[in-house]
Amino acid sequence: MTPAPGALDPLAHTRADFPLLERTVDGRPIVYLDSASTAPKPRCVIDAVVGMYSRHTANVHRGVHVLSEEATEAFEGARAEVASFLNASPAEIVFTRNSTEGINLVAHGLGFAPGDEVVLTALEHHSNFLPWRMAARAVPVGLDDDGMPRYDEVERLLSPRTRLLALAQVSNTTGVVAPVEQWIAAAHARGLPVLVDAAQSASHLPIDVRALDCDFLVLSGHKLLGPSGVGVLYGKRDRLAQLALYQTGGGMVRHHGDDGFTPHDVPQRFEAGTPNIEGAVGLGAALSYLRGLAMDAVRAHSLALGRRLIEGLREIPGVRIVAGSAPLERRIGLATFTLEAAGLSQESLARVLCDRYQIIASGGYHCAHILHDRMKLAGTVRISTHVFNTHAEIERALAALREIAAW
Ligand SMILES: Cc1ncc(COP(=O)(O)O)c(C=O)c1O
The missing domain is CATH 3.90.1150.10 (Aspartate Aminotransferase, domain 1)
Structure with a gap:
């Protein structure tokens, strides 16, 4: 039948x-x-982006006029939507350009010393491999003949030099869900943070960062039915606060004087320059659409x-x-x-x-x-x-x- x-x-x-x-x-x-x-x-995302361009064009967090208030409200509303989607708090959500930028932000911000190691898999997307390779020593678990990472080898690769574990929750080549929980448990037993690359998984699985207990997580708007040029770095508040500044400029600074400057708190401190306002609002619409399903x-x-x-x-x-x-x-x-x-x-x-x-x-x-x-x-x-x-x-x-x- x-x-x-x-x-x-x-x-x-x-x-x-x-x-x-x-x-x-x-x-x-x-x-x-x-x-x-x-x-x-979906049309709701396109409408949200067009709506921002046609009705609410203004910069965020800067203007004193009503259009700026509307744009800021929409932008921060999108941040709240991302937070709900991940079961995080809005203060833990940094808007980036994409997953790649979120990973680079963490790789740069951790301030690795020579010889520091990052444990990952040989299967990671270049965006979750090269930033670690540039900043530290990337130590991958190997692949079997079928192309699957030997996830169980993680314990063996952890060393006194390990500073972080980085892992795709779903690989973009195998489409297989990784044992992220196992890696997080192994890392946390040694006080090490874990970055989860959710670029692929976020479109296919419910994600609860509190239940997962990951320290950082990245995703990209464009794979999640949202616009290109916008992504998200989630981080536990204390972990984000420990990261060195990645970029500086307008929007991330509370005060700048002759003697130096004081950055804003997380998350604004990592959002230098005018953000992709329309992209963020479109991403909010996409996540609300997915949650509706x-x-x-x-x-x-x-x-x-x-x-x-x-x-x-x-x-x-x-x-x-x-x-x-x-x-x-x-x-x-x-x-x-x-x-x-x-x-x-x-x-x-x-x-x-x-x-x-x-x-x-x-x-x-x-x-x-x-x-x-x-x-x-x-x-x-x-x-x-x-x-x-x-x-x-x-x-x-x-x-x-x-x-x-x-x-
Ligand atoms: C698993 C994974 N990580 C990271 C990325 C990078 O995403 P983006 O190019 O949006 O930064 C991709 C993109 O295909 C991916 O599949």
């Missing part, structure tokens, strides 16, 4: 909210399966799509899935794989999916060169979902791949 569409895809009603899904390529509707790269925006429902849908995607890929001859043996119940709706077909490179394959089948997917190295080197892969294709995707779209992608595999 075929299940009713609503039963398989309880969030299918959201499709009408995303103007981008009406796009065609060569006159045929697209199938958007590239949200791990960046996600389409209920993150538990979002998680269940992502899990179901991921399950079908992996099961379908396993049946296609010539497909190799990164972390293909990881348990289905620890995955999100994302799969990275290679398909040996007609001498096509993996990048060409992603292009064929677009040009011939109107399927928008990623092809390349996904900012994870070490993984590709380790697995001896010259690139991979990545399919990734969000709330609006349906099982029918996964079937369409699988059918296209089956067809290409037979070329």
Whole structure:
């Protein structure tokens, strides 16, 4: 018996909210399966951004006029929305440009001494690897032949020189949920802080920073159905207060005189210069939209799509899935794989999916060169979902791949 569409895809009603899904390529509707790269925006986000530009343009925290009051209220309202989304307090929410900037802010602010170490995984996105590598000695847990980090090795890598642990809650290449709790417990047993990279996970799982007890967490607006150019660094108050200043300038200073300056308290002290006001307000709208769908429902849908995607890929001859043996119940709706077909490179394959089948997917190295080197892969294709995707779209992608595999 075929299940009713609503039963398989309880969030299918959201499709009408995303103007981008009406796009065609060569006159045929697209199938958007590239949200791990960046996600389409629902109309409420677009309206929130346009509303700021058309009705409330003013700088925040500076002006004395009514428009500035309105802009400040909207901006701080967005901060409160982010705080609710993460179960944090607004004073713990720093607006950044993206996850990358949040990680750089912490890497810079910790003031590492020569020889200090940061423990992470060899699978981290370049944005959660290079800032640590630049500031300290990056000590990664290795990968197994399937591309999965050997998370259990963390204890062995902790040393008297370890200053922090940095870990993606969900990898952008495997789509597997990491044992973040285990890493946090190991770190806290030694008084060490943990930074959680939630750039991918925040779109797929409910996150409660209090329950998780992480010290820092970063996310990016554009992957969370929000605008580009805005992100978030969450930090426990005392941890944020201990960070050295990352950038200085207007907006972060309480007083500046001949003898020096006094910065504002957290979070303003880390928000030098005019922030991305419209972006923050758009992000607030995106998070309110996601909360309206209920993150538990979002998680269940992502899990179901991921399950079908992996099961379908396993049946296609010539497909190799990164972390293909990881348990289905620890995955999100994302799969990275290679398909040996007609001498096509993996990048060409992603292009064929677009040009011939109107399927928008990623092809390349996904900012994870070490993984590709380790697995001896010259690139991979990545399919990734969000709330609006349906099982029918996964079937369409699988059918296209089956067809290409037979070329
Ligand atoms: C796991 C992970 N971390 C960090 C980033 C960096 O995000 P952004 O480019 O928005 O700073 C990404 C982006 O793909 C990611 O997937």
